[in-house]
Amino acid sequence: MRNPSFSFPDWVGDLVPDDELFARAYTDISNRNRAWMKTGIARLHDWYGPRKATRTTMALRWRSGFDSRQVAEAVDFAVVLFDGSLLSPSRLLAALIPAIAVGVGNVLAVRVSSGTPWRKAILTGLELAGQELVVDMSELQARRLFGELRETNRSGAVAVLGPRAAVIKTNELQAASRISFWRPRYTRAAAIWMEEADTFDLEALAFIHPDIVFSVFGVEPELPAENFSYEGDGFDNFLDAIMEVAYVPADRAEQTLGRARIVFGPGQEGCWIWPDLHPEHFQYQSVAWTAGE
Known part of the structure; x- marks a missing residue:
């Protein structure tokens, strides 16, 4: 069963941008553009959830003579990893909101950068989505983060947006059996x-x-x-x-x-969806087969 006491490393909190940065960004975005982002957020919540249950169990007895039990529960943590090449709030939120809708209790948005200025629309989109834990990391810090997450042996799901962010997804991390990775394949x-x-x-x-x-x-x-x-x-x-x-x-x-x-179609200008990013990516799946009675 999922341990509710998981938390990200304490040092991550030191990398959260100042509240004033979010406030200035929000003020500088027009009401009309904020409304477009809100529409996109609402569509994603409709599509993915929200789900009332964070853990489901399905038990079946098969005619061929065996029993199965399948458990799906929200992972302990989710990380949306992106870089400065991503300027679209809707494409970022389309990777973030599925984790929130599924019921992941610990969600972290990480921008891998070299200290370049944030696009105001990105900050405002994250704020409108209710994403509180947003950080700016160097590649070295991001590698440290994933090294520590892997060592916890806790279940996690990662969405990777942008080529610089993808560098962090090393073979070693992909081999972490309890952390799943997703990255879109598309042309801009x-x-x-x-x-x-x-x-x-x-x-x-x-x-x-x-x-x-x-x-x-x-x-x-x-x-x-x-x-x-x-x-x-x-x-x-x-x-x-x-x-x-x-x-x-x-x-x-x-x-x-x-x-x-x-x-x-018209009216969906503020929306985005990743068709191959499914709620199951943010769930830890386990299956048992046993001999039937």
Whole structure:
């Protein structure tokens, strides 16, 4: 049974940014952009939970003559590890909120950096999500953290976002049988179909994903930032341009799903989901098979 007394090493608390940094970031983000982030957070909570039970047991007797017992419980800790290349609050929260929704009691958000300034939207997104334990670490400190976590022999789950953060996931850590790792595989590019000039709020997308390259098709709109380019009005060309992520009106979503892993309609500009990040990643699974009576 999970030991409720787990806590992260004491020295981690010394690396939490000052409250004033969060306060200034929150104040500098407009109400409209905070509303977009709140919508994304609400969607993730709807999708993943929240779950009322942190431990479930399923016992079965099989016709072939054996009994099984399966236990799933929230891991002792979860760490979301990211680096300065991640500028999107929604993509970060899409890796964080599943752990909260599953009921993990100890969740830590770690930015691996060399002391570079925080993006205000990242800090505000974490605050809106209710994530209290947020730290800034060097690579050396992050390696120390995971070394100490591995030595506890406690169950844990880690989500890794960004190439610099991924360096921490060494072979030694992957061999820790009670700590599971997840890392997304995706290209930072998205295609947008504009049925009308205002089908999507492009300003919102520019705020939420300043690090994604957007290719815009359909009606030519005013582009909000340098990471947007207009590519023409052909829908077939739009479909061909999709790599993994697409933004389309609801009536075109079905035909787009076959081309894209992630499809968002109007009103979902502040949202993100990692389709292969499942609640089970944040649970410790155990199974027993015994001879039936």
